[in-house]
Amino acid sequence: MGVFDKLLKDGESLFKNEIALDFSFIPKLIPYRENEQFRIAGAIRPLFNSRNGQNIIIVGKQGIGKTVACRHVLQELEEKTDEIVPIYVNCWQNNTSFKIILSICEQVEFKFTQNKRTDELFTIAAKILNKKAAVFVFDEIDKAEDFDFLYTLLEDIYRKTIILITNHPEFITTMDSRIRSRLVPEVIDFKPYAKEELKGILKQRIEYAFFDDVIEQDAFNMIVEKAFELKDVRQGLFMLKEAGRAAENRASRRIEVKDAENAVAKMGNTEVKEEANGEEETKRIMDAIKNNSGEKIGDIFKQYQGKGGLLNYKAFNRKIKKLADERYIKTELISGGSDGRTTIIKKGEKKLTEF
Ligand SMILES: Nc1ncnc2c1ncn2[C@@H]1O[C@H](COP(=O)(O)OP(=O)(O)OP(=O)(O)O)[C@@H](O)[C@H]1O
Numbered sequence: 551m552g553v554f555d556k557l558l559k560d561g562e563s564l565f566k567n568e569i570a571l572d573f574s575f576i577p578k579l580i581p582y583r584e585n586e587q588f589r590i591a592g593a594i595r596p597l598f599n600s601r602n603g604q605n606i607i608i609v610g611k612q613g614i615g616k617t618v619a620c621r622h623v624l625q626e627l628e629e630k631t632d633e634i635v636p637i638y639v640n641c642w643q644n645n646t647s648f649k650i651i652l653s654i655c656e657q658v659e660f661k662f663t664q665n666k667r668t669d670e671l672f673t674i675a676a677k678i679l680n681k682k683a684a685v686f687v688f689d690e691i692d693k694a695e696d697f698d699f700l701y702t703l704l705e706d707i708y709r710k711t712i713i714l715i716t717n718h719p720e721f722i723t724t725m726d727s728r729i730r731s732r733l734v735p736e737v738i739d740f741k742p743y744a745k746e747e748l749k750g751i752l753k754q755r756i757e758y759a760f761f762d763d764v765i766e767q768d769a770f771n772m773i774v775e776k777a778f779e780l781k782d783v784r785q786g787l788f789m790l791k792e793a794g795r796a797a798e799n800r801a802s803r804r805i806e807v808k809d810a811e812n813a814v815a816k817m818g819n820t821e822v823k824e825e826a827n828g829e830e831e832t833k834r835i836m837d838a839i840k841n842n843s844g845e846k847i848g849d850i851f852k853q854y855q856g857k858g859g860l861l862n863y864k865a866f867n868r869k870i871k872k873l874a875d876e877r878y879i880k881t882e883l884i885s886g887g888s889d890g891r892t893t894i895i896k897k898g899e900k901k902l903t904e905f
């Protein structure tokens with residue numbers, strides 16, 4: 551190969567579909583979680599026969615497919631029937647009963663929510679949902695500030711399955727006993743992936759994201775090793791994207807070991823990064839958004855890192871959610887072509903200078 555063959559031409563990219571490496575992308579298949587998805591489906595099944603469903607609590611560490619497995623089951627449910635309404639709420643972004651009912655109203659396409667109280671909105675939603683059955687997924691449930699909404703749903707919706715997702719199962723003890731005694735959930739414990747499974751998942755994403763044979767085997771293995779050490783698929787996806795960009799930056803047609811090394815070095819010691827100085831990091835995030843409003847979350851993270859940001863993606867994501875709650879920024883889920891979705895971040899209602 552001639553020396554110029556290695557260089558990328560203008561506008562040429564190693565990425566076939568970079569969105570496939572975004573954290574909010576939902577792939578068509580969720581391998582290695584078949585059993586878990588089957589159990590979730592089993593809890594929903596009675597709803598098909600006009601009976602009440604089983605409730606579930608999903609527990610497990612970060613980045614191991616809890617959210618994506620649930621969203622996938624909801625997607626399949628939506629394709630299968632119109633008689634069971636799927637509702638998904640992230641309780642970090644919607645952390646009060648009021649915000650949660652607003653999100654539910656939006657999902658059942660009830661638009662006249664202005665000037666209505668929480669209880670009025672629940673009555674309206676119950677009326678709509680009780681014509682059918684419903685599956686509710688409340689993700690990051692431990693971040694909800696109150697659980698009144700759960701009590702109301704348990705009491706007022708006749709046929710339902712409620713699924714709570716958390717990586718802090720101990721929060722359950724903080725819930726009111728009136729709720730616990732009505733919920734009686736089955737617990738599904740998501741275990742971390744084995745190395746071969748992690749490898750399979752990342753390989754699948756590579757096929758979505760990159761053109762054929764772009765990544766060298768050793769480079770890929772290095773990323774798999776690090777992702778396995780961190781026990782986190784999300785970090786693996788992040789490293790793949792970083793390595794791809796590092797290769798592009800040096801105009802290489804292939805992702806080589808040095809690119810993977812670059813990406814791995816960015817992960818560092820994640821425990822320490824989680825504890826980085828909060829305010830300083832928030833300022834850096836706001837700075838990154840100021841100049842890049844409307845960009846994808848992954849790109850903003852990259853900008854943030856470029857400014858010396860210390861947080862890992864998970865902690866960064868948490869801050870983003872908090873900033874969105876406080877309306878400094880807006881987040882918007884967009885469709886990323888035929889096979890996935892991602893989040894776009896924009897400036898919010900409050901001025902960045904208030905920061
Ligand atoms: N079995 C799988 N197949 C394909 N992609 C997966 C699989 N498991 C995880 N992923 C991907 O890994 C990333 C992290 O997964 P997910 O968001 O579901 O983690 P989580 O368990 O909900 O983590 P957290 O507790 O931090 O919210 C996502 O981009 C997801 O698409």
Ligand SMILES: [Mg+2]
Nearest residue numbers: 616617618689
């Ligand atoms: Mg999750």
